[in-house]
Amino acid sequence: MIRNLSNEELSELTLASDERFLQQELTALPAQAREAADRSDEFWAAQRAAVWSKIAGRERAKLRRPVLVGAAAAAIIAIGILFVPQKTKPAVTVVPPPAISDQELLIQVERVVQSGAPASLQPAGLLMQEVAQYAPTVQTKESHEN
Incomplete structure (x- = not known):
């Protein structure tokens, strides 16, 4: 059905769907506001603590990131050095002097x-x-x- 619609009809259909969704959300908003107001202070304290712990966790992750990047770079360099072909010196052949009396x-x-x-x-x-x-x-x- 959607394949047969013109651009204008498709836009109108999308707009009508968005309006219905917005109307449902606005209708439920007063009930959600009363529910939030009825929650205890302990709930909101727990919410604040959870938010701050997530923020602190992200800060710690940001601090660890340069260390991990440095360690990864060092590991890549070490592996690269191991796989670089070593220039070998040609073998020196020592010719013993002739045995004379x-x-x-x-x-x-x-x-x-x-x-x-x-x-x-x-x-x-x-x-x-x-x-x-x-x-x-x-x-x-x-x-x-x-």
């Missing part, structure tokens, strides 16, 4: 010392001279392998 090492040091080595290697040169002085003339190659 003590005699070969001393020969290499002697060559460096004789080639005009820096002053920091002078003690090594003295060591080489002592080794050469006390070393037997025929040397056998010893293996240090286990």
Whole structure:
């Protein structure tokens, strides 16, 4: 039925419905006013207390809201940090020096010392001279392998 009504007819129907509802409310108003006046002071004190407790509860909720927002933000940041891919350093491969005998090492040091080595290697040169002085003339190659 409403689909077949024009805009004017629909407006009139809505207005008539609103007028009926308003008339019912205005008719009931005196009875509601007498009922409210007949209520005891304790009732109104309880009403005031209930209203003030709701107001206080909302105030506490407003005070808690920034704390909750801060905690939520901190949790989101912490989770974000956990999921950010970590930049890993490339693995450094340590190549062990080739295994050489003590005699070969001393020969290499002697060559460096004789080639005009820096002053920091002078003690090594003295060591080489002592080794050469006390070393037997025929040397056998010893293996240090286990």
